[in-house]
Amino acid sequence: NAGVTQTPKFQVLKTGQSMTLQCAQDMNHEYMSWYRQDPGMGLRLIHYSVGAGITDQGEVPNGYNVSRSTTEDFPLRLLSAAPSQTSVYFCASNHNTHQETQYFGPGTRLLVL
Amino acid sequence: ILNVEQSPQSLHVQEGDSTNFTCSFPSSNFYALHWYRWETAKSPEALFVMTLNGDEKKKGRISATLNTKEGYSYLYIKGSQPEDSATYLCAFKETSGSRLTFGEGTQLTVNP
Numbered sequence: 001n002a003g004v005t006q007t008p009k010f011q012v013l014k015t016g017q018s019m020t021l022q023c024a025q026d027m028n029h030e031y032m033s034w035y036r037q038d039p040g041m042g043l044r045l046i047h048y049s050v051g052a053g054i055t056d057q058g059e060v061p062n063g064y065n066v067s068r069s070t071t072e073d074f075p076l077r078l079l080s081a082a083p084s085q086t087s088v089y090f091c092a093s094n095h096n097t098h099q100e101t102q103y104f105g106p107g108t109r110l111l112v113l
Numbered sequence: 114i115l116n117v118e119q120s121p122q123s124l125h126v127q128e129g130d131s132t133n134f135t136c137s138f139p140s141s142n143f144y145a146l147h148w149y150r151w152e153t154a155k156s157p158e159a160l161f162v163m164t165l166n167g168d169e170k171k172k173g174r175i176s177a178t179l180n181t182k183e184g185y186s187y188l189y190i191k192g193s194q195p196e197d198s199a200t201y202l203c204a205f206k207e208t209s210g211s212r213l214t215f216g217e218g219t220q221l222t223v224n225p
Contacts, residue, residue: 033212041217043215045212045214090157103159104156
């Protein structure tokens with residue numbers, strides 16, 4: 001299994017540009033989540049999905065869209081990038097079980113100029 | 114927004130020292146408490162998922178305890194090694210359908 005994969009690893013954007021961060025998992029996990037990690041802020045949940053066709057907002061959803069058309073993929077779209085979205089983005093997935101350990105992808109480092 | 118706090122924020126110890134840090138969370142509702150280990154330039158990896166009051170989990174030199182009634186969990190590292198240097202995150206889940214709320218982490222540095 002490849003686990004959770006994310007692309008790209010690093011991206012530089014100009015303010016106002018749009019882009020999509022890709023996330024895929026091959027573990028047949030029902031749950032997928034997007035987090036951003038900023039210094040002194042820990043991991044903050046952006047959006048999450050409990051299954052294909054179902055998404056919901058997390059703690060910091062503004063400026064981001066998600067979709068879940070398949071179990072495997074959960075892309076995160078920045079509609080109009082802003083410098084405040086400079087961060088490291090992690091995708092995670094887990095089964096809907098009592099133990100619910102989250103498996104994290106390698107992260108995408110985004111710089112918005 | 115749930116308040117999950119970790120202390121200390123950072124910790125420097127010498128190789129061979131034993132150490133511990135704390136995660137505190139709301140004690141009113143409890144479903145699960147997770148611990149993750151996060152090395153620099155890597156992604157977080159799960160250490161433990163704890164669900165019952167009084168739970169004790171152990172993996173090698175690392176162990177954790179859970180007190181859901183008072184809302185805290187301790188992570189212990191016995192005989193710290195330089196390779197234990199990482200940020201240790203806890204995450205709290207209030208109900209089965211709720212999201213994980215992460216603490217800010219404790220950054221551990223073990224000096225050789």
